Amino acid sequence: MTSEGRTRKRNGPTPSGLREESIHYHGHRQRLRDRFMAAGENALADYELMELLLFRAILRRDVKPLAKALIDRFGSFAEAVAARPERLREIDGLGEAAIVELKLVEAAARRLARGKLEKRTVLSSFMDVMDYCRTAMAYAEREEFRILFLDKRNALIADEVQGVGTIDHTPVYPREVVRRALELGASALILAHNHPSGDPTPSAADIRMTKDIITIAQPFGIAVHDHLIVGRNGQASFRGLKLI
Incomplete structure (x- = not known):
C-alpha cells in the first residue's frame, strides 16, 4: 500500500x-x-x-x-x-x-473614551466630552439621560445614567438631578441624552426640561454648562445653539 x-x-x-x-x-x-x-x-x-x-x-x-x-x-x-x-x-x-x-x-470603547475625560479638565476637552457621549449613547436603541457631574475645576466627579426610557422619551425629574448634584458636591453639570431616531435636533420638551434644571440649580450655585444631544446622524449642543 x-x-x-x-x-x-x-x-x-x-x-x-x-x-x-x-x-x-x-x-x-x-x-x-x-x-x-x-x-x-x-x-x-x-x-x-x-x-x-x-x-x-x-x-x-x-x-x-x-x-x-x-x-x-x-x-x-x-x-x-x-x-x-x-x-x-x-x-x-x-x-x-x-x-x-x-x-x-x-x-x-466606552472605557477608552471615559479615560480621556478623567485625565483632564472637562471644559478644555469639549470634543472629548462629545466623543464620549457619542460612544456611550449614540447607537443605543432606547433614549438615555446622562449627567456628567463636575467639581469647581470642571474635572469629572461622576458620570451617571439617570434614566432609560423608550425610543423617543426618557422621564427626567429636575429636582432629582439637582438633589444628586448636591449629594456629590458638584459645582456644575453637563447634561446629555441620545435620540435613537438619529436626528439630534432638540425638541420643545428637551428645551423646557433643560431650563427647569437650570432654574432649580441656580440658587444652589450649580451651573449647567451644556446639554448635548447625540444621534447616529450627528450631535447638537444647547450652548452652541444658544439655547442656554
Whole structure:
C-alpha cells in the first residue's frame, strides 16, 4: 500500500472539496488579520471588521455570512456592537460567546473614551466630552439621560445614567438631578441624552426640561454648562445653539 493510501485509511475518507475549503478558510483569516495590522481599520469594510471580532469566539467556521448578517440587520459595525443582547440573540448562528465578544468591544470603547475625560479638565476637552457621549449613547436603541457631574475645576466627579426610557422619551425629574448634584458636591453639570431616531435636533420638551434644571440649580450655585444631544446622524449642543 502506498503512503498516500495508508494516510487515507488512517484518517478516513476526505471529501474532495473539504481540504481546499479548510485551506481557504484559514488563509482568509490570516490575510484579513495581516491587512488589518498593515493598513488599520479604515482599510476594512464593516463586515470584515466584524469577521475579525467573530474569529475569537467562533474558531471552526466561515464567519463571513454571519458578519454580513449582523451588518445587514443593524446597519453598521457600531450599531451591531451596541445592540442589546436580546436582539443579537435573534441572529441565527450567533452564540453567547460571540455576543460576549461584541459587548466586550462596546465596553472597551466606552472605557477608552471615559479615560480621556478623567485625565483632564472637562471644559478644555469639549470634543472629548462629545466623543464620549457619542460612544456611550449614540447607537443605543432606547433614549438615555446622562449627567456628567463636575467639581469647581470642571474635572469629572461622576458620570451617571439617570434614566432609560423608550425610543423617543426618557422621564427626567429636575429636582432629582439637582438633589444628586448636591449629594456629590458638584459645582456644575453637563447634561446629555441620545435620540435613537438619529436626528439630534432638540425638541420643545428637551428645551423646557433643560431650563427647569437650570432654574432649580441656580440658587444652589450649580451651573449647567451644556446639554448635548447625540444621534447616529450627528450631535447638537444647547450652548452652541444658544439655547442656554
